[in-house]
Amino acid sequence: MSIRMSKTRDATLTIDWTRCEGHGVCVAAFRERLERDRWGYPHGIPTSGVPVPGDQIGAAKTAVATCPAAALRLRLG
Amino acid sequence: MTTTDTRTVGLPGIDLAGCPATVRPDVLRLAGNDLFAGVTRPGQMVDLIHHRARWHQCPRHTLLELAGAARAADLRGAGGAGFPTHRKLESMSGRRVSTVIINGSEGESTSAKDGMLLAHVPHLVMDGASAVARATDCKRIVIHLSHDRPEVTAAVTRAAAQRDDRGISWSVQPVADRFIAGEASAVIQRVAKSPALPRDLGKPPRDPRTRVRRSHVFLSNVETFARLALASRGHRMSTALVTTSGAVERPGVYEVPDTWTMAELARATAVSGDPRILITGGWHGTWIPWHEVHQVPLQRDALEGVGARWGAGAFVWLPDTIRPQRALAGITSWLAAQSAGQCGPCVAGLPVLAEAVSRESLITHEFTDVEGRGLCSHPTATVAAVRSALAAIHRIDHPSSPPESWRNQGAL
Numbered sequence: 001m002s003i004r005m006s007k008t009r010d011a012t013l014t015i016d017w018t019r020c021e022g023h024g025v026c027v028a029a030f031r032e033r034l035e036r037d038r039w040g041y042p043h044g045i046p047t048s049g050v051p052v053p054g055d056q057i058g059a060a061k062t063a064v065a066t067c068p069a070a071a072l073r074l075r076l077g
Numbered sequence: 078m079t080t081t082d083t084r085t086v087g088l089p090g091i092d093l094a095g096c097p098a099t100v101r102p103d104v105l106r107l108a109g110n111d112l113f114a115g116v117t118r119p120g121q122m123v124d125l126i127h128h129r130a131r132w133h134q135c136p137r138h139t140l141l142e143l144a145g146a147a148r149a150a151d152l153r154g155a156g157g158a159g160f161p162t163h164r165k166l167e168s169m170s171g172r173r174v175s176t177v178i179i180n181g182s183e184g185e186s187t188s189a190k191d192g193m194l195l196a197h198v199p200h201l202v203m204d205g206a207s208a209v210a211r212a213t214d215c216k217r218i219v220i221h222l223s224h225d226r227p228e229v230t231a232a233v234t235r236a237a238a239q240r241d242d243r244g245i246s247w248s249v250q251p252v253a254d255r256f257i258a259g260e261a262s263a264v265i266q267r268v269a270k271s272p273a274l275p276r277d278l279g280k281p282p283r284d285p286r287t288r289v290r291r292s293h294v295f296l297s298n299v300e301t302f303a304r305l306a307l308a309s310r311g312h313r314m315s316t317a318l319v320t321t322s323g324a325v326e327r328p329g330v331y332e333v334p335d336t337w338t339m340a341e342l343a344r345a346t347a348v349s350g351d352p353r354i355l356i357t358g359g360w361h362g363t364w365i366p367w368h369e370v371h372q373v374p375l376q377r378d379a380l381e382g383v384g385a386r387w388g389a390g391a392f393v394w395l396p397d398t399i400r401p402q403r404a405l406a407g408i409t410s411w412l413a414a415q416s417a418g419q420c421g422p423c424v425a426g427l428p429v430l431a432e433a434v435s436r437e438s439l440i441t442h443e444f445t446d447v448e449g450r451g452l453c454s455h456p457t458a459t460v461a462a463v464r465s466a467l468a469a470i471h472r473i474d475h476p477s478s479p480p481e482s483w484r485n486q487g488a489l
């Protein structure tokens with residue numbers, strides 16, 4: 001996942017629920033905003049996505065990059 | 078067209094111990110002056126020649142004129158979501174539309190209105206689709222149907238053969254019936270020759286990334302197209318189209334003045350016993366104590382004013398012979414089984430919710446584990462229905478408690 005953006009811009013983290021397999025890796029990478037539910041799926045990602053402030057973009061990028069199911073995306077704005 | 082099943086008190090599609098499921102109420106009970114004008118007996122299809130004698134040719138409109146007519150008539154998508162039709166039309170402006178889809182899959186077992194429209198007045202529905210196709214320079218119209226209603230397929234096939242729209246090809250697609258198969262993105266997938274499962278196609282204009290790549294699909298519900306056909310002729314509509322079932326002796330489809338109250342509809346459909354709960358908008362809809370809703374007119378906004386969903390205009394009177402908790406358990410289990418099986422929280426969470434409902438235990442995380450977590454609205458709509466059911470049951474069991482107290486609790 002390569003994203004060009006300045007550190008100060010906000011981004012939005014979205015999930016494709018049809019891909020998510022509940023590995024829970026994203027939760028470990030992005031504890032600031034995500035929680036595990038009892039099956040391992042991330043809690044805290046509404047349909048509209050999670051707004052990610054500039055200082056958390058690094059953690060969000062790690063979550064996107066390490067998801068074994070490639071279910072997460074980070075979008076500008 | 079009559080139901081072969083003589084059992085009248087039961088829930089369409091939902092099996093409960095002691096109260097077996099009834100079939101979809103596929104019978105036209107009352108033809109009104111707008112949509113079913115000219116239909117004098119159930120099962121009679123209005124042929125093109127008679128249809129034109131009554132309504133004349135559909136005037137040729139540009140897309141924006143059509144949107145203006147839809148706006149003037151305050152048309153809202155009649156499949157359930159209630160999206161303003163004029164906005165959907167406006168979103169197609171300047172885009173290439175490859176296919177217009179008439180969504181007649183009607184996966185909701187409490188609703189029969191779309192099948193009855195197609196069986197009786199297919200040309201009115203087709204006029205609406207044809208008007209959109211001509212306004213967007215689209216050459217292909219697909220009519221998506223449920224394969225379990227052969228009489229509907231027969232009428233639509235016959236009507237399609239009678240059409241004289243120049244340059245438009247009609248195709249009729251009967252597909253396997255499934256609750257979630259009627260969801261808009263699932264229908265678009267199906268037309269694009271993929272399985273009928275919900276997909277992330279975004280809001281209209283929809284772009285199915287397959288065979289019809291980089292072009293757009295205009296999909297609407299059967300009733301919406303029929304009403305658009307009337308609106309485009311400047312006809313002012315004043316009827317509601319509803320389907321009744323449950324504790325009623327005359328279940329079926331009614332086109333009645335929209336000034337009628339729920340109580341008047343209850344008389345027409347012969348509600349039996351003393352039902353205390355009405356379910357509005359089908360299995361994804363709202364449970365509401367009958368005494369809170371019986372004076373409400375048959376209008377989407379009025380119903381929403383008392384906190385109930387119009388949905389596809391399906392109304393189920395819960396039989397007083399069934400404990401509401403038991404009916405809710407059966408309905409929730411059924412909804413859990415309707416999951417398309419694509420999204421983890423829906424697959425894992427809905428059966429847990431259904432189990433908690435059947436145990437009548439306190440429900441807390443079972444809601445939040447599912448709500449808002451899935452590609453389509455099925456899990457969220459199911460949670461909303463269960464919440465409203467528990468609230469309605471609570472209000473009936475505790476009539477003296479302050480009316481607002483339950484709202485903030487969510488669960489009991």
